[in-house]
Amino acid sequence: MSSDHAVIDGRTVTASTVVAAPPAEVFALLANPHRHHEFDGSGTVRGATSGPERLALGDRFGMDMKIKLPYKITNRVVEFEQDRLIGWCHPAKAIWRYELEPVDGGTRITETFDYAGSPVAKGIELFGMQKGNAKSIRDTLRRLVTIFGSPA
Numbered sequence: 001m002s003s004d005h006a007v008i009d010g011r012t013v014t015a016s017t018v019v020a021a022p023p024a025e026v027f028a029l030l031a032n033p034h035r036h037h038e039f040d041g042s043g044t045v046r047g048a049t050s051g052p053e054r055l056a057l058g059d060r061f062g063m064d065m066k067i068k069l070p071y072k073i074t075n076r077v078v079e080f081e082q083d084r085l086i087g088w089c090h091p092a093k094a095i096w097r098y099e100l101e102p103v104d105g106g107t108r109i110t111e112t113f114d115y116a117g118s119p120v121a122k123g124i125e126l127f128g129m130q131k132g133n134a135k136s137i138r139d140t141l142r143r144l145v146t147i148f149g150s151p152a
Helices: 023-030 033-039 121-126 129-148
Strands: 007-009 014-018 045-050 060-067 071-081 087-088 095-103 106-114
Touching: 007 129, 014 129, 023 033, 023 087, 023 095, 023 106, 023 129, 033 045, 033 060, 033 129, 045 071, 106 129, 121 129
Parallel strands: none
Antiparallel strands: 007 014, 014 106, 045 060, 060 071, 071 087, 087 095, 095 106
């Protein structure tokens, strides 16, 4: 699976890419909510309004967002394994998960939007939001390749 192809399977949307950086370097970017706007492919993240410089399990962080109109959202870190896995969710209980795997020449990044546990899952499907998330994931992974480079 490459960043050019996101897979919608049940209530998850997933894509992967490989970058030319070690997992610790990629994780440092992902775990800093004040830098999320740098790699967000959805175009909705404007910047962090609250939260630590380095996220840990259970941490909350606020984000300035914009989809036509500006709004704020609070996320909570619900999955965390140093340099390997980080995932957060907002009140709709959908999880954005990043899994990192060391590979020759860098790190495989797998991003997943998992809305299986969301009480608004039917609404997500009704409005086709999973397809929009597939595009956003592809664009996020492309941005991460731009930031970290591709392995030789």
